[in-house]
């Protein structure tokens with residue numbers, strides 16, 4: 015006789031089938047309903063109109079997360095050929111034309127259907143600040159030409175303007191800390207050191223700075239629910255190109271026909287124009303009277319003498335505050351790690367000095383040896399480097415060391431807190447990303463609400479609960495279960 019399986023009754027089979035179908039349906043609905051949608055992206059474009067050149071940056075972020083958790087990333091950058099827009103004061107239309115190739119690249123990089131909604135910003139920095147001081151109508155004409163060119167682009171042009179030094183410093187700090195995820199997590203922030211061609215910025219948070227001693231250096235932010243009292247200062251004329259002009263002005267005060275410059279390599283020999291050298295508000299008031307049209311610029315290659323002439327463009331003694339950096343500018347005690355970018359990186363990377371664990375004395379020794387290397391040898395060793403950059407690295411290295419140690423007061427102990435950086439997670443360090451995040455309100459003042467569970471966690475919990483309910487349901491039907499007697503039934 016065959017033994018009857020007590021589960022093989024029509025009722026339990028029907029309940030089981032319905033239960034399994036119900037679970038499958040429940041889980042399918044949960045998965046489909048919460049499936050991440052195919053990713054769509056939004057874009058933003060920022061043109062950095064610097065003193066030495068203009069660069070275009072394209073940023074991208076997931077479309078559905080643009081004001082909370084989405085990460086904004088740089089997807090492309092384009093270096094505009096030619097000099098910065100401030101150099102086109104005498105031929106403004108060429109300033110607009112110069113942007114054409116990079117704008118063309120942007121059109122190809124941003125998907126066509128997103129063109130109309132993609133904001134396009136142009137921010138000009140110290141080159142235009144100087145032109146504006148020197149000749150404000152010339153700077154207006156350059157802006158007009160650039161605006162006209164950008165209005166013709168298919169993007170949503172939001173205007174061109176000169177950033178204040180304070181904005182340039184603060185947005186550079188926002189960029190570095192945003193990319194490092196320090197803002198969202200409320201971690202200790204990283205200070206920002208930016209060295210351009212015409213200005214330089216230092217920005218950091220210090221416990222002993224609340225803005226009261228020097229309100230013009232304070233920027234208050236509330237980001238992701240945290241308050242920051244940022245110290246920031248921009249030194250106009252202390253970018254590395256204008257600093258070099260000041261160093262040369264220092265050496266040509268008497269209008270000589272020849273100078274023997276310790277900051278250039280021995281054997282360096284170039285004829286330079288007095289009117290070109292003094293054509294900047296940083297030095298124009300010092301132009302020597304009765305100087306010849308040109309002077310011969312000879313290199314001497316002596317680091318310690320270069321250090322002396324570089325120091326002479328700073329005032330390290332005057333200070334009407336409790337403490338200063340230089341030129342009577344207040345600066346609180348340095349605090350935390352620092353990221354040094356733009357020309358800081360270009361120069362220190364070229365000189366193989368980005369490793370800040372190298373003692374400062376060794377850095378000085380390396381510069382001593384580098385500066386004294388004959389110019390011919392330098393050119394031979396670096397045939398691919400632009401001669402203009404190459405000629406200036408001895409000066410630039412000396413200037414950076416002086417600015418950091420004597421200017422901002424970095425010591426042997428705090429120098430290793432500096433990291434020379436170009437990019438963070440694929441995006442260039444600089445003010446442009448911070449500027450765009452601010453203008454598109456992409457960093458909320460308060461911490462965004464995040465879903466309590468990630469998608470996978472949600473699906474797992476729904477599945478477990480569904481199975482549990484099914485088991486409970488089966489158990490609740492116990493009265494309907496066929497009884498099994500102790501003795502096997504003989505049919």
Ligand SMILES: Nc1ccn([C@@H]2O[C@H](COP(=O)(O)OP(=O)(O)OP(=O)(O)O)[C@@H](O)[C@H]2O)c(=O)n1
Nearest residue numbers: 064065066067139140210211212213356357360
């Ligand atoms: N490989 C390179 C590239 C650039 N530079 C120098 O770096 C500076 C440019 O830095 P950047 O941040 O691009 O300055 P700008 O934006 O042009 O200047 P600013 O912000 O002051 O307007 C210039 O002095 C340029 O000569 C360099 O030494 N080596």
